[in-house]
Amino acid sequence: MRTSSELKTELAKSMPGSLSQRLRFDVEQTLKSLYADESLADRIDDLFLPFSNWVSERSRPNVGPLILGMSGAQGCGKTTFCTVVSHILKKGFDLNAVVLSLDDLYLTRSDRMKYSQETHDLFSVRGVPGTHDVELADTIIQRLKELKDGEVMFLPVFDKSMDDRKPVHRWTQVEGPVDVVFFEGWCVGLGEMPRKTLQEPINELEATRDGDGEWRRLVNDHLKHGYRALFEHIDILLWMRAPNYEVVYEWRNKQERTLEDHLYDIHGGILDTLDIKVMSSDELKEFMQHYERLTRFMLSSMSGRADVVFTLNSAQKVIHWEVPIEH
Template sequence: MWKQDRRSEIDRSNLPDPLSHRLRFEVEQTLHSLYAEADLADQIDSLYLPFANWLSSKLGNNEGPLILGLSGPQGCGKTTFANVVSRILIKGFELNAVVISLDDLYSSRQDRLKFAEQYSPLFKVRGVPGTHDVNLAISLFERAKQLKDGEVMKFPRFDKSLDDRKAVHLWQEVQGPIDVILFEGWCVGSPVMKQDLSAPINGLEQEKDADGVWRSKVNDLLADDYHTLFNMIDLMVWMQAPNYDVIYEWRNKQERLLEAHLYDIHGGVLDTLDLKVMSAEELKGFMQYYERLTRHLLSVMPERVDVLMRLDESQSVLEVKYPTEH
């Protein structure tokens, strides 16, 4: 009889946590909606739920939402991680959590073209500081901090395939009050580049920014407008890649997922529509716009953030370093 009871205790200890078991379906549905790998749901106990629990413990009595910055190289999984954690906070912790992507804060195509005419043609390509509507972002965060029960606001949505902001009626509607904002993006929280910018580091800079005007303007914006925006962040998370070279493979995988997503929507007529999906070679050129700042971030961010996630070449999280509690 004692052995039977003891065996039952051991069996119960191997059961999944009741909360993670209840949230498994929510996580799977979130991953499916993002065209992410389904087996990521297996990390609910080891990664997503512990992080959500840690984050929920940081909510105090401050007015307005806690703003979490989540940053990492292109294709590392920021968007997936942010959306899964948000869903867990909503369904498991009964918190009003909202995900805001830096990619949804791009300036309109028309405004980017105007900015490019003023400073450098390279600003026509979205991505680096100078291509986002920082004033809009700051006003959105300020409004979110004041959002009361029963009030609503809208956050912009950007369509990468169209290279322009979506119509306002397609923006994300959010009800107040907001508990947590997960602000994710490849250069969210970036400090200014202090190294010498004069020498080009790739073919793009050599051929199209020989005088350094573009990269210098990017750095000036990091020290000014973007610094103001990033100062609104309460806690910062960085997802560290093992090296720079692997980032191309991650980003190429992301682009192929976008292509598959568009084919799911538009089917055989995709080629007749003005939808932009980069080939592997086009992507190599495109990533040169990001290279200098990405290398800078890989170097400095691990020592500047509250939570550090180390990834391997397959994008799996090897380690999560939380801040030491006192």
Template sequence: MSATAKRPLIMGLCGAQGSGKSTLSDSLAARLRVTGVRAAVLSLDDLYLTKAARQRLARDIHPLLAIRGVPGTHDVALGLSVLDNVARPGPTVLPRFDKSVDDRDAVGVIVDGPVDLLLLEGWCVGAVPQDNAALHHPVNELERVQDPDGRWRRYVNGRLAGDYQRLFARLDGLILLAAPDFAVVRDWRCQQEETLRARLRATGNPADQTMTDRQVAAFVQFYERLTRHILAEMPGRADLVLRLDAGRQVVED
């Protein structure tokens, strides 16, 4: 970054799958733009590694890494590059990931810099690793059956302890949308898939690119360990905690 570049304010927004963080981020950025603030949104989901890259991880490290989601399946260097680039004058390409085909969009979205505010939103934005002792016991069937020796979860935790912390260290503030418990995440994620199906049908694309409720139930197990850890640990240090009910409404503590 050049010495004359203006550093944008970088705010993190963490929330479980389906909690409404993307909607909130986009709405907030739009309102700020109306007031003259140059605001942009970067989703952690849009930093997912390509399908080919995840397949290489699955072959070389652990088969579960073929599935997007956990730390270790994102391109953190790309995220850091975006944070640097939006501070400079001129266009920056924000990456986009197409979940309907499970791969990165080749085009992305262009924003003109420098921006004043970047919202970094994602299900594990700002998360910290677990103690090694916490990794010994599986939290669900996925871990019991497909990661019996804990190799996958140790890799995930190790990556979270490494380059992800460099990314999260760039945050100037952290907001947590706190789900009432992990049990609601499956329902929220199913609702997301139904919304995606409706959008695909409206554009003439096949809706079978989305997940069934049964597939969602299996998929959210990839997120369970770290989501539970976030809900237990992050409220004590986040700058703002918005506690949600099952309908995603903010409730009083």
């Protein structure tokens, strides 16, 4: 494996130092637009730029986009990382990079409710495998691969505060050709769990609402079939490794509070009168029980699946990362 310090040294030899200075403003503006920690701009030289350079070396213009899957527990910073790197690839390396989020590929609320009525009521809550539109995701990735110069397409956008997909006229426009796709999501690239591990509930939600284990078996079946086929599009799998499950709730709660602040900035005092939902801390704890089993499984299994691992500390800071040595 090649470490981040080795990549930083290689970058310093091959590219002018002015590139970092030139990109800093763009990175700061990107972080600001995401309501993210603007001090992350200080990681240009040791994280964002070396990794962007590594990605650029593996891109294949005129052949098809490089598909990078980015996985990691809720709130770990996947979207922020992928968005910043995509901007650096555009501004610094002249590569058309696109971020496709699994969170934007949930089934519509009506389709999710219909599916939950046909299978198990826990599928009414978005998040686990089975609540995403896998066929739509597959179609979008295939279309991104084929998009030619001058062609445009639109990526869906899911509004978490409304718990539903936004109308098509509010989707994100993408112009072709695409050089790099970041396909990011909390369970991207995850394999199915051993069936014997599904027998006993691991939290109150599973014990009271999935006593016979039917829901968790169905979730696992989705991972084994539709999601496995979807993840075959991925060329390089990235993983943000949290130190433990306990910090994940803290990160996700921080994310929810950021969403709340963002909505208040937009709607002000009338927010409480609108059909917009932000979870309280207690509601979030219950909500995250839907994810707990797979998150714990991810923490124990993804190191052996991912090509690149970003190790985080409890403050969500990347403290180590390395990439594979290619022969």
